[in-house]
Amino acid sequence: MTIVAVRCYARNMIGEGAEPLRWLLVSITTGADASLRVHVWRQLRKLGAVYLQSSVCLLPETGTLPQAVQRLAARVRGSGGKARILHTRFTEQAEQDAVIAEQRADRDGEYGEVVERTPVFLAEIAQETARGRATYAEVEESEADLERFDKWLTSISARDYFHAAGGQAARDAVQACRDAFTAFEAAALAAETEADTTSNTATDTPQLRVDD
Numbered sequence: 118m119t120i121v122a123v124r125c126y127a128r129n130m131i132g133e134g135a136e137p138l139r140w141l142l143v144s145i146t147t148g149a150d151a152s153l154r155v156h157v158w159r160q161l162r163k164l165g166a167v168y169l170q171s172s173v174c175l176l177p178e179t180g181t182l183p184q185a186v187q188r189l190a191a192r193v194r195g196s197g198g199k200a201r202i203l204h205t206r207f208t209e210q211a212e213q214d215a216v217i218a219e220q221r222a223d224r225d226g227e228y229g230e231v232v233e234r235t236p237v238f239l240a241e242i243a244q245e246t247a248r249g250r251a252t253y254a255e256v257e258e259s260e261a262d263l264e265r266f267d268k269w270l271t272s273i274s275a276r277d278y279f280h281a282a283g284g285q286a287a288r289d290a291v292q293a294c295r296d297a298f299t300a301f302e303a304a305a306l307a308a309e310t311e312a313d314t315t316s317n318t319a320t321d322t323p324q325l326r327v328d329d
Contacts, residue, residue, distance in 0.1 A: 138213065139178040141186055142205050146172055147198040160189050165276030167219050175216055177278050178204060221281040227273045228283035231266065235290040238262055242301045251304035263298050266291050 143166065147154040164185060166174035176182050183202075190200035207213035238259070245255050270291050277284055 137206050140205050140207070140216075141176045141178050141183060142173070142203040143176065143186055143190075144173045144201045144203075145190065145193055145198065146200075147193060147196070150196060150198065153193065153196050153198060157189065157193060160185075163272070163276065165220060165223070165278060167216050167223070179278060217279050221277075221279050224273060224277045224279075224281035225283035228281060228287035231270055231273070231287040232283075232290045235266065235294050238266070238294050239297050242297045246301060246304060249308075251301055251308050253305060253309065256302050256305045259298055259301060263294055266294055 143161070145157050145161075147157055161174055161176075164176060164182060166176050168174045176186065186202055190202055193200040207216075242259060245251060245259075270287055273287070274284065
């Protein structure tokens with residue numbers, strides 16, 4: 118496959134006086150190595166690549182993305198595959214806008230999944246609280262679930278280069294989970310403190326012996 122990178126200026130969507138937006142045009146062929154192919158696909162998706170066709174994708178040339186793509190290309194070449202990275206700009210603003218819209222749509226889909234999953238977390242905490250099961254073990258389990266949400270949201274945000282509209286809803290949903298967890302944790306601490314106080318009171322009560 119022949120790829121031509123055309124170096125010409127297009128107006129950056131950020132504003133009139135902004136630098137023209139540069140892109141990385143990435144072409145990778147892994148051959149018959151299935152594990153390498155899966156690795157490449159996952160890494161490029163993790164970076165937020167927009168695929169133009171099989172094995173060819175685009176990424177904005179920003180931050181540490183060029184270094185990350187170069188490392189991936191080096192691994193592919195070291196494993197016997199082929200990788201090309203070209204620096205390019207769009208000749209038509211409409212074409213660039215379409216790629217940016219696709220990138221945003223991908224992130225909105227991912228943010229939407231976060232929003233869809235959070236009600237389950239909130240329902241579980243509400244259920245355990247209603248049952249009076251705010252214990253240390255339950256707090257640990259909920260904390261692990263919350264950490265997964267945080268990592269998931271952080272991962273999506275890292276590849277949200279064009280500020281997808283769904284980001285705020287996802288951040289609000291995860292914040293609601295944090296707030297619920299904080300209350301749940303406080304309830305568990307209060308329950309444990311009350312149990313300790315009751316236990317100590319019972320132990321400190323003098324035992325009287327009555328002789329016949």
